[in-house]
Amino acid sequence: MSRKLRYKVKKSVNLIAFDSPQSPVTEQYRLIRNNLHFSSVDKEIKTIAVTSPEPSDGKSTTAANLAVVIAQQGSKVLLIDADLRKPTIHYSLNVTNTFGLTSVLSKRINLEQAISSTSIAHLDALTSGPIPPNPAELLSSKSLDIVLKQLREMYEFVVLDTPPLLSVTDSQNLANSCDGVVLVVSSRKTKRERALKAKELLEKANSYLLGVVVNGVESKQTNFYGEYI
Numbered sequence: 001m002s003r004k005l006r007y008k009v010k011k012s013v014n015l016i017a018f019d020s021p022q023s024p025v026t027e028q029y030r031l032i033r034n035n036l037h038f039s040s041v042d043k044e045i046k047t048i049a050v051t052s053p054e055p056s057d058g059k060s061t062t063a064a065n066l067a068v069v070i071a072q073q074g075s076k077v078l079l080i081d082a083d084l085r086k087p088t089i090h091y092s093l094n095v096t097n098t099f100g101l102t103s104v105l106s107k108r109i110n111l112e113q114a115i116s117s118t119s120i121a122h123l124d125a126l127t128s129g130p131i132p133p134n135p136a137e138l139l140s141s142k143s144l145d146i147v148l149k150q151l152r153e154m155y156e157f158v159v160l161d162t163p164p165l166l167s168v169t170d171s172q173n174l175a176n177s178c179d180g181v182v183l184v185v186s187s188r189k190t191k192r193e194r195a196l197k198a199k200e201l202l203e204k205a206n207s208y209l210l211g212v213v214v215n216g217v218e219s220k221q222t223n224f225y226g227e228y229i
């Protein structure tokens with residue numbers, strides 16, 4: 001089945017960076033990627049959490065496309081589905097989700113066994129794995145830091161898709177465990193105070209804010225657009 005057909009599968013996000021590398025939207029994802037390199041002048045940025053204040057702001061779309069443009073540059077990158085509330089990466093990258101992050105955190109299998117290669121060169125995926133009844137506990141556990149430490153040795157970049165900051169506490173723990181955070185806000189629906197609240201939670205979590213992606217900005221060429229500020 002072609003990738004385009006698979007977009008119709010429920011929950012899959014648009015991997016525009018893969019399908020249309022020349023599009024102005026993909027160029028915006030490259031801009032985010034390049035800004036990561038600039039941000040990392042003083043501090044090594046390897047693990048990046050992508051989050052947003054609320055559901056459906058575009059976290060998974062941003063995380064997946066960011067991982068694709070990093071891979072297209074030739075860097076070895078892992079995309080992790082750390083949104084145990086609503087995992088989508090296995091649909092977007094068309095890989096199985098029998099094992100994944102939860103399987104590793106609960107020590108059912110080892111890390112290497114849980115990682116899937118994808119059809120995109122240099123891009124691997126660690127899907128969510130089966131969803132436990134206590135996702136927050138699993139993600140706050142020390143074992144997450146151990147897993148991220150191991151991955152730092154294996155990949156040049158690790159991008160984590162996470163749940164909404166204002167809905168569950170998982171993202172704060174994840175943001176704290178990562179070198180940097182990209183905050184996605186929706187140009188259409190995110191209210192100013194919700195964006196500020198999200199930023200405040202990230203500060204409380206002692207995380208390093210790399211930048212804010214304003215998702216869904218209308219453009220003349222396309223209605224699928226983002227902007228990095």
Ligand SMILES: Nc1ncnc2c1ncn2[C@@H]1O[C@H](COP(=O)(O)OP(=O)(O)OP(=O)(O)O)[C@@H](O)[C@H]1O
Pocket residue numbers: 012013014052054055056057058059060061062083086163164215216217223224225226
């Ligand atoms: N820039 C964009 N232009 C048009 N549609 C978009 C854009 N970004 C995301 N979408 C669409 O909006 C919906 C939500 O996007 P996405 O799944 O990336 O958000 P999310 O923040 O991960 O949501 P959730 O909180 O449910 O995990 C999807 O159908 C996606 O295809």
Ligand SMILES: [Mg+2]
Pocket residue numbers: 059060061083086088161
């Ligand atoms: Mg999502």
